[in-house]
Amino acid sequence: MGMGASIVLGAIADDFTGATDLANNLVRGGMRCLQVIGVPQEEIDLADIDAVVVALKSRSCPVEGAVNDSLAALDWLQKQGARQLFFKYCSTFDSTDQGNIGPVADALLEALGYSQTVMVPAFPINGRTVYQGHLFVGDRLLNDSGMQHHPLTPMQDADLVRVLSRQTPHSVGLANRTVLVQGADATRTHLMMLADQGVRHVICDSLDEQDLEILAEATVAMPLVTGGSGLGQALPAQYRAQGWLDTISEPGRLSPATGGALVLSGSCSQATLAQVKDFLAKHPDGGFALDPLALAEGGKQQELALAFARQRLSAQAPVLLYASAVPDKVGAAQQALGVERAGALVEEALSQLAVKLVDEGVGRLLVAGGETSGAVVSALGITTLRIGAQIDPGVPWTQTPMAGREAPLSLALKSGNFGGVDFFTRAFEVLV
CATH class of the missing domain: 3.40.980.20 (Four-carbon acid sugar kinase, nucleotide binding domain)
Structure with missing residues (x-):
């Protein structure tokens, strides 16, 4: 176990810049954050750290490798006492029909012994929104945004329920904006209803920051959440409301730059x-x-x-x-x-x-x-x-x-x- 107190959030990111993206929003939300490159092999001082993001290179590698690396990261984060786990992937849901979002999420849920998680890729401030389960980049559907030409993970379908259903044998459902506008309690109830129906993965609509705040409140007690970094900025307020996180001044302060x-x-x-x-x-x-x-x-x-x-x-x-x-x-x-x-x-x-x-x-x-x-x-x-x-x-x-x-x-x-x-x-x- 790392030196210092237990961390509040432990995140597993499927690439390096995505990890930094999430860590950035956690700092903006008021958490002192450390990004580690791969699963640490040595003891790390976490005495003044609230969140740790493990950066993997698992977005486009073979599924088996992505799953194994993610499970190793999960094991390490659990040993650091993380209260909640976060699987971070790109806000454009970069993946193929073989994975790796679905298989990794399945493996993490099974390791945690839990039956459901949410999928919240939206990052509205960067133009990534989800409506009726369809991902938009600005005013364009994902498959008409330029991402259809990505050399490794061409995204040719904007319907995330359909995309994810090709990656997992488990049921995929939707929490649309009609539910979200009713508030966190109604959203939580909807998620529980879907869980009773055997729905493991829930794609969540999100058009603005308020939607993300509602989702953060509705899911703060979930052992595992997944998505883009937009949700990461909304979660710290919920951790403070739970009494897990103090108010911290200058969580992102660095040394003077040189060179x-x-x-x-x-x-x-x-x-x-x-x-x-x-x-x-x-x-x-x-x-x-x-x-x-x-x-x-x-x-x-x-x-x-x-x-x-x-x-x-x-x-x-x-x-x-x-x-x-x-x-x-x-x-x-x-x-x-x-x-x-x-x-x-x-x-x-x-x-x-x-x-x-x-x-x-x-x-x-x-x-x-x-x-x-x-x-x-x-x-x-x-x-x-x-x-x-x-x-x-x-x-x-x-x-x-x-x-x-x-x-x-x-x-x-x-x-x-x-x-x-x-x-x-x-x-x-x-x-x-």
Whole structure:
């Protein structure tokens, strides 16, 4: 068991940026939060921590691996005394017909000996809402939002009851907004009725913050809740109402930031592509594009990128190293190299660049893309992240101690779909 008092919330996130997204909202809700990378193998001091988010890389791995890793995380969190468990996945419900949301949720419920959980992916402030069980991104259904082109988890159906029913043999039901507007008691009663009917997974409508507050109140006594990070911001108030959590001033306070600033981008989402374009418009000589086809030919392009970054950093100029590209270009690389190899080449290159440049003095590092963030964090040997202030909804600055460095590394891990157009420049302006 970790040092210190029992934690209030223990969360299991299926990717690195998703973990940070949830942790950010927990801090905004008033909880002191630590993100751990994988299941800790050593004792961790949790004396001043209210919530721990275990970041896994289980979103698109084989189902068996996702289940095993999630169960290991559950076991560790239970040993830390977590009062409630949270399975965190993307607000766009990223998954395939084989999983991994359904199988992992089933495994967690069975391990806990409980018969029902809720599915609350909505994150209204970021434009993710659910109505009549259908997921919207802004004013578009999920399958018409650009997510239908995702290279690993193409989302081609917005009906989440239908999507989840393909992933689990158990019954999937709906708590629609007609129920939610009646309040937390009516919502809780509806969930109990569905449980009596054998419904294991309940997709929940959510159009705004009030809906999430109602759901948090209705589900605070559930051993396990699941969803996106929107629900995470509503839960701390319920923990305080239960007497589990004190009011805490500055739950996201970090040490002063130092060192050079670097942006690494591997995401090909529409939001990240717009952020790359904005950065290059402001700093025409500030970006270096990595091409999987060139990377496959050897280390020359990576060496050129390293030299480019060193020159920019020595001049204290903004620098962006990116493999973000439009779908046609990504598709061509995947066709030539294979989907897995194309992605692996980019992740390996960006990870190696991160290690070298951090070792040479970069102290403020922004990484765009869930898979890229996971690869970079692993390459740097990072095991814990203290969660700080929000940059944009779903993306905070974090800090982690680094061997041989007096000051911690400031790190922002951005999900591909998150952040405003000017994120790559404004992020460093809000870091103090």
